[in-house]
Amino acid sequence: xxxxxxxxxxxxxxxxxxxxxxxxxxxxxxxxxxxxxxxxxxxxxxxxxxxxxxxxxxxxxxxxxxxxxxxxxxxxxxxxxxxxxxxxxxxxxxxxxxxxxxxxxxxxxxxxxxxxxxxxxxxxxxxxxxxxxxxxxxxxxxxxxxxxxxxxxxxxxxxxxxxxxxxxxxxxxxxxxxxxxxxxxxxxxxxxxxxxxxxxxxxxxxxxxxxxxxxxxxxxxxxxxxxxxxxxxxxxxxxxxxxxxxxxxxxxxxxxxxxxxxxxxxxxxxxxxxxxxxxxxxxxxxxxxxxxxxxxxxxxxxxxxxxxxxxxxxxxxxxxxxxxxxxxxxxxxxxxxxxxxxxxxxxxxxxxxxxxxxxxxxxxxxxxxxxxxxxxxxxxxxxxxxxxxxxxxxxxxxxxxxxxxxxxxxxxxxxxxxxxxxxxxxxxxxxxxxxxxxxxxxxxxxxxxxxxxxxxxxxxxxxxxxxxxxxxxxxxxxxxxxxxxxxxxxxxxxxxxxxxxxxxxxxxxxxxxxxxxxxxxxxxxxxxxxxxxxxxxxxxxxxxxxxxxxxxxxxxxxxxxxxxxxxxxxxxxxxxxxxxxxxxxxxxxxxxxxxxxxxxxxxxxxxxxxxxxxxxxxxxxxx
Amino acid sequence: xxxxxxxxxxxxxxxxxxxxxxxxxxxxxxxxxxxxxxxxxxxxxxxxxxxxxxxxxxxxxxxxxxxxxxxxxxxxxxxxxxxxxxxxxxxxxxxxxxxxxxxxxxxxxxxxxxxxxxxxxxxxxxxxxxxxxxxxxxxxxxxxxxxxxxxxxxxxxxxxxxxxxxxxxxxxxxxxxxxxxxxxxxxxxxxxxx
Numbered sequence: 001x002x003x004x005x006x007x008x009x010x011x012x013x014x015x016x017x018x019x020x021x022x023x024x025x026x027x028x029x030x031x032x033x034x035x036x037x038x039x040x041x042x043x044x045x046x047x048x049x050x051x052x053x054x055x056x057x058x059x060x061x062x063x064x065x066x067x068x069x070x071x072x073x074x075x076x077x078x079x080x081x082x083x084x085x086x087x088x089x090x091x092x093x094x095x096x097x098x099x100x101x102x103x104x105x106x107x108x109x110x111x112x113x114x115x116x117x118x119x120x121x122x123x124x125x126x127x128x129x130x131x132x133x134x135x136x137x138x139x140x141x142x143x144x145x146x147x148x149x150x151x152x153x154x155x156x157x158x159x160x161x162x163x164x165x166x167x168x169x170x171x172x173x174x175x176x177x178x179x180x181x182x183x184x185x186x187x188x189x190x191x192x193x194x195x196x197x198x199x200x201x202x203x204x205x206x207x208x209x210x211x212x213x214x215x216x217x218x219x220x221x222x223x224x225x226x227x228x229x230x231x232x233x234x235x236x237x238x239x240x241x242x243x244x245x246x247x248x249x250x251x252x253x254x255x256x257x258x259x260x261x262x263x264x265x266x267x268x269x270x271x272x273x274x275x276x277x278x279x280x281x282x283x284x285x286x287x288x289x290x291x292x293x294x295x296x297x298x299x300x301x302x303x304x305x306x307x308x309x310x311x312x313x314x315x316x317x318x319x320x321x322x323x324x325x326x327x328x329x330x331x332x333x334x335x336x337x338x339x340x341x342x343x344x345x346x347x348x349x350x351x352x353x354x355x356x357x358x359x360x361x362x363x364x365x366x367x368x369x370x371x372x373x374x375x376x377x378x379x380x381x382x383x384x385x386x387x388x389x390x391x392x393x394x395x396x397x398x399x400x401x402x403x404x405x406x407x408x409x410x411x412x413x414x415x416x417x418x419x420x421x422x423x424x425x426x427x428x429x430x431x432x433x434x435x436x437x438x439x440x441x442x443x444x445x446x447x448x449x450x451x452x453x454x455x456x457x458x459x460x461x462x463x464x465x466x467x468x469x470x471x472x473x474x475x476x477x478x479x480x481x482x483x484x485x486x487x488x489x490x491x492x493x494x495x496x497x498x499x500x501x502x503x504x505x506x507x508x509x510x511x512x513x514x515x516x517x518x519x520x521x522x523x524x525x526x527x528x529x530x531x532x533x534x535x536x537x538x539x540x541x542x543x544x545x546x547x548x549x550x551x552x553x554x555x556x557x558x559x560x561x562x563x564x565x566x567x568x569x570x571x572x573x574x575x576x577x578x579x580x581x582x583x584x585x586x587x588x589x590x591x592x593x594x595x596x597x598x599x600x601x602x603x604x605x606x607x608x609x610x611x612x613x614x615x616x617x618x619x620x621x622x623x
Numbered sequence: 624x625x626x627x628x629x630x631x632x633x634x635x636x637x638x639x640x641x642x643x644x645x646x647x648x649x650x651x652x653x654x655x656x657x658x659x660x661x662x663x664x665x666x667x668x669x670x671x672x673x674x675x676x677x678x679x680x681x682x683x684x685x686x687x688x689x690x691x692x693x694x695x696x697x698x699x700x701x702x703x704x705x706x707x708x709x710x711x712x713x714x715x716x717x718x719x720x721x722x723x724x725x726x727x728x729x730x731x732x733x734x735x736x737x738x739x740x741x742x743x744x745x746x747x748x749x750x751x752x753x754x755x756x757x758x759x760x761x762x763x764x765x766x767x768x769x770x771x772x773x774x775x776x777x778x779x780x781x782x783x784x785x786x787x788x789x790x791x792x793x794x795x796x797x798x799x800x801x802x803x804x805x806x807x808x809x810x811x812x813x814x815x816x817x
Binding site: 287 | 629640644752
């Protein structure tokens with residue numbers, strides 16, 4: 001079996017191909033990782049559009065707090081009576097926007113899509129370790145999405161205590177209208193979502209550790225796989241903690257226990273709950289919540305590493321440093337949660353500890369940023385749409401990451417906590433950066449998913465609108481935050497000192513609307529290209545990784561015949577002495593005598609001797 | 624390499640991965656109870672009026688003995704499965720399942736004893752509510768464990784191929800022993816905080 005499989009080999013089915021597929025088993029209850037990846041992606045895109053519309057709605061309220069928009073009443077009914085969004089509904093919008101973006105789009109839509117697609121492909125496996133669990137993972141996610149959206153169709157409206165669902169607002173069903181059935185549905189949805197994530201995550205870890213093809217040792221894995229692998233570990237260790245927090249919350253809500261509740265008066269009535277501590281919830285929540293933001297950003301880091309290296313036609317700079325910095329982020333992510341709670345009356349000494357651990361995260365993050373730039377440096381850069389988004393991701397990661405240094409400082413945080421500065425920070429560093437990572441992945445791996453290419457012109461148009469739009473939306477928020485404008489305020493103009501920010505809010509909202517409309521370019525491109533895109537070749541980007549050795553036509557088991565063996569790391573781009581600017585991982589060193597380096601052989605003396613002899617015979621001087 | 628050999632190798636690899644999945648799942652479950660433990664510690668440290676402040680019911684000792692015994696019988700059931708002694712395997716599995724059910728009943732009974740002692744679930748000293756949370760969540764896992772055991776039993780009665788039977792038993796045993804250890808952990812944790 002040759003190491004590179006040609007597409008016409010697809011006709012030769014092997015032992016794995018014999019499955020009688022109906023429409024139902026192929027497109028709906030599929031256990032094939034490629035189909036599940038597409039399901040995750042399309043569901044994720046739908047949720048992203050939904051969450052984006054929610055954000056535009058509350059942006060309208062923020063820009064024109066005193067204006068009526070009768071059209072809103074047509075769509076939202078009593079939630080926008082007289083054309084103005086109600087305060088309760090405003091809180092619901094903020095809450096569900098955050099929940100959907102963080103969990104459904106940037107966790108399931110991002111790592112669900114690309115872990116499923118790329119893990120089996122890039123490590124050389126026929127499928128996931130447990131395809132059944134994989135399918136269940138998607139369907140739990142799907143039901144979670146349905147329940148979350150369904151909460152918009154109930155009398156009392158969706159949950160509204162913010163995506164962090166702090167008690168008591170989330171724990172007392174009578175607190176505000178969103179604390180009732182809407183909150184219950186939020187909890188039901190998130191419970192299913194956690195099950196989905198654990199099922200998926202377990203599968204990703206196990207597949208990476210057990211199903212790698214011959215020759216694919218850990219240090220030959222692409223950075224994408226490293227990032228999915230570590231992301232899954234973070235998820236596995238942190239999501240169960242949220243389950244515990246939610247279980248206690250559910251009992252507080254429904255059974256009358258007092259884990260989080262104490263000394264409350266709601267609508268003139270004294271609640272019986274005594275002795276609970278809302279801070280306990282915050283601890284449990286942020287033990288998940290902080291790792292969660294790395295669950296969101298790490299896959300984006302992995303995807304962009306791969307895309308930037310491929311499109312710079314250069315090996316990734318500091319491959320080992322990239323891996324170790326991901327490992328560093330993974331470990332650190334579990335010991336920094338307290339920085340969300342600096343102002344809860346935390347012991348200043350403890351605050352100092354959390355501050356130090358938080359600021360240490362700047363080290364691996366900076367390593368990654370510098371490595372990205374060093375990879376780009378003097379590369380033979382191809383500005384494909386995927387590459388544009390990858391570079392955009394690096395830009396957001398840096399500009400948003402820098403403000404993390406301010407927020408991570410326990411003393412400065414007293415001023416900045418819960419202001420728009422925080423909103424600006426995390427929307428850049430994890431929101432925009434991860435969305436760009438995800439879009440970069442979509443543009444780059446679209447040919448692998450659908451066998452067709454996306455339209456480049458629309459891609460550039462989409463990039464520039466989104467890139468400029470995102471900066472126009474989030475950058476001004478830094479200044480608002482420094483001035484003390486608090487987040488999640490419905491009618492901030494009630495405060496005289498904030499009135500001057502209305503003009504800025506109008507700019508931000510217009511930028512959001514234009515960038516939002518710009519996403520149509522993506523949607524048209526994405527869905528249109530499925531049917532009308534240019535047919536893709538097997539390896540359209542001249543990439544080294546294994547997924548491009550599979551036939552364009554998807555087959556069950558990915559490779560017809562034997563799975564290819566891996567001989568080298570995935571970043572042999574522009575290797576001096578080779579006649580092409582890429583050498584796929586499946587090409588053995590015996591076929592690339594003119595470009596081999598001594599360190600390629602990892603101390604294998606026989607191989608070095610053969611190489612040296614060849615060098616002598618061919619008058620080759622190693623560079 | 625023949626197609627059969629490839630298939631066999633793939634199957635072995637897949638089984639190894641599935642077993643590994645189970646271990647990872649156990650880590651997830653452990654994290655859940657670790658979170659509850661740390662929640663308990665943080666909560667209990669928040670005031671002198673907090674804490675368990677009661678003697679844990681004797682029924683917990685009996686239930687501990689029962690679940691340890693069930694682990695033993697399951698261990699021998701796995702041994703029997705490996706030696707292809709189907710009848711013995713089935714009998715030991717039934718004993719294990721019965722012991723599991725007895726454990727369940729004892730735990731529920733101990734809730735009754737706790738309420739008689741005045742330790743209610745709905746309680747302004749939530750350290751006491753935590754006892755119910757710990758035991759309740761553990762029982763939810765026991766129910767899952769019983770389902771796994773019942774599935775293994777039906778696998779043995781059908782009977783399915785010997786290697787699948789052994790594999791199923793293996794997985795069931797890992798899970799059940801974990802639940803056993805988990806209970807011992809919870810019990811010791813509660814005793815230390817008594």
